[in-house]
Amino acid sequence: MELDRRTLIAGSLAAAGLSPRAGAQTPPPAASTALPPGLPQPTETIDLWPKGPPARLAAPLAETVDERSTDALVTDRSVRGITSPRMAVFRPDRPNGAAVMITPGGGYKWIVVDKEGYEIARWLTARGFTAFVLFYRLPGEGWSSGPDTPLVDAQRAMRLIRHRARDFAIDPERVAAMGFSAGGHLCADLAARFAATVHDPVDAADRLSARPFCAAPIYPVVSMDPGIAHPGSRSLLLGAAPSSSLEAMHSPDRNVPVDAPPHFLLHAEDDDVVPAENTVRMRAALKARQVPVETHLFAHGGHGFGLRRAIGKPVEAWPDLWRAWARTVGFA
Template sequence: MFISLFILTCLHPCYGHPSDIILWDHHVVPNSADIIQNEQLSKTGSITRVSTPRLHIYRPTYQQNHAAILVISGGGYAHEELGHEGTPTSKYLQKQGFTVFELVYRLPQEGWTSPLVPFQDGQRAMCIIRSQSKFYGYDSDKIGIIGFSAGGHLAGILSTTWKTPYYPPTDAIDTISSRPNFSILIYPVISMIPPLNHTHAYKSLLGIHSSLADQQALSVQLLVTPETPPTFIAHAKDDPVSSVKNSILLHQALDKNHVINQMILFPDGGHGWGLGKKGTTTTQWPALMMQWLKETKII
């Protein structure tokens, strides 16, 4: 009862989503340094300067499949492509019967005292989502995560380091497991190690000069264990931003650890295609993902 009441008192309608969940009480936002900044939302739906991390909730349009999913947009950890990635995907998944939670997270280079604030927001979000399973009517063991590009890196981190607390516990919600039950990674950034450490995500998290130890600590392929959740990966071979080698490395690590996974490589499509780039086979990934989720009996 405490957890449900806590969440309901944090609903915040002023962002255009009447059922937003605010992740943190403003007194306990980790690494905040009392930052107050005005959010910036571009005409295309790209957001920056987030100081109130939150979840947009999309309840199932039709018959519920009793599963929930956290959606994380990319943007190199410098902005969040809600308009192109997170929101369209949330609406698609809503129609498939999911209870969807779209994450709006803090960005590392905006004055916080730690660059790992996206990890804190993501981990907190997973705890909250699991705490609300009875309230929203989905199974607590059918909670997944999907991320695009840098959002795919964040989803990968949350899928592999869920035993690592990224912030001191603030309430009873933080005692709940943040482990996703399945993971969907779309053209993800995975490795922070040369020669793949040229992405904006790498620069935002680690800067230009970082130690090999720091690079390894944030390279998802090195964090995979047999406890990593079943994973679906989709990537285009001609991706000029996040090399397809990122997904291949992760796929190999998952296989090595005997983790159920499927990797789909499209011949073209580039980067940042969201639900798919018209005229390419990347438009097939949502249907392929749903097929995989059903074949593996995840949903």
């Protein structure tokens, strides 16, 4: 990736609205119930759009957080109705210079806060990575940017992380993407269409590359082919009766460029929500373009295992497999 590192780092706090001291940021999604003791919650956020998202809403939205867990010691929140897309920041005690942008899943109906967001971020920061959990806008909630709505936010988030690299003691080149389920679709879409023009530039950050250093779509939604697509994600992203051209445009396996970043793919073959064929097709598309890819298919694991539901199964090894692979591509 060709990036002018000196330009990226020098004056990174000078752009209006991008300094942490420039004004109050929107806090993380509010907890709807008391939180368990001992779990660090993020307090630092970065708003993506200083003057609001570059799109119109069909009707007003209210950000809503739902707690789905019945265990008082384990949170499982989801959030919907996001109108102020933002990143929750997790800083390690000893930064290793690399950052990971996390896009949690939720079928494009909501965004999972804990299982595929904060828990992953805590695991990463314990190992020196700076983590950014992205709360992106949902495509089925009436934004004029339609199916590109999540990608608009993901591109912007990658650019802002690079623009703010000095604030976080990270190398602006070493910013990875990791996503889960529908967030895996967003991760793969970003890795395929990082150079697509999906919004007009709003400031200096938008002159930077949105290409991830590497990408890790985990049990991802990939194809919009109705034969293997996750029906809910497909419907909320594309509508009830999309054209074949719209399906193709939003199937990352059909849009892999020759300069796509290295990929780490992971799926359980007994996934009864998002068929593993999504990952198989993604791997084939990357191979066809000679893009480096490592693929892990596990017999058991189901869907949405994250960290907590992988315990005691062979798939429990996945985070360490990712970390070992990350070293091989020069990320960590």
